[in-house]
Amino acid sequence: DAGVIQSPRHEVTEMGQEVTLRCKPISGHDYLFWYRQTMMRGLELLIYFNNNVPIDDSGMPEDRFSAKMPNASFSTLKIQPSEPRDSAVYFCASSGAGVNEQFFGPGTRLTVL
C-alpha cells in the first residue's frame, strides 16, 4: 500500500513568491494533518481536517497560510507571500477513524530565500 504522498519533496523559492505544497493521504483515512518542523519550534500542528472539513486551524501562523482539502484524496497548503521565516519541513499525516497512530508523509523541505 502506498503511504502518504507529498510533493514536492524539496522547494526553493524567493521571498514573496507563492508556494503550494501537496498531499495525498492514505486511501480510506478520514483525518489529514499538516505539521511544520523547525529547529526553533519543533513539530507544530498547523491544521487538520476530518472528512475534508477543517476542524482546527489554530496552529496556522497567519493569514499568509491557507489549506484546502477539496476531496478525500488531496490537500494543499499554500503560503502567499512566502517569507524566509517560513523555511521548514512541512509534513502531511493521515489517520483513520478509530486508529490511534498518524502516518506521516516524507515531508517537503521548503527554503525561502
Next chain:
Amino acid sequence: AQKITQTQPGMFVQEKEAVTLDCTYDTSDPSYGLFWYKQPSSGEMIFLIYQGSYDQQNATEGRYSLNFQKARKSANLVISASQLGDSAMYFCAMRGEGGATNKLIFGTGTLLAVQP
C-alpha cells in the same frame, strides 16, 4: 494545559545494550494516549508504539517497550538490544485534550546515537 517534556537532548548507547528515553507529560484529561515516533536522518516520521491511559499493560512492539508509570506521569521508551540503525531522533507525543483528541502534541525530541 497539556505538555510533553523530553529532558534528554541527546543520548549515547553501545550497540546491543538497552537504552531508556525519558518522557513526562501533563494533562487534565482522564483519558489520553501517548505515542513514540522515530525520525532518522532521512527525515521521515516513523510510528513506533502507542500506550492508552487505561491500558492495563505496558505496550510492547518488538524491541520497543513503553514503561508507563501513570502516577508519575511518565512514558519512557525502552529500546532493547540497540542496533546502529536505531540512531535517530525520537519524539514522544500525546493526544490532545477534550475535543481535540485527534491532535498530537510533540515533545522536543531526544537524539540517540548508537555506537559500535
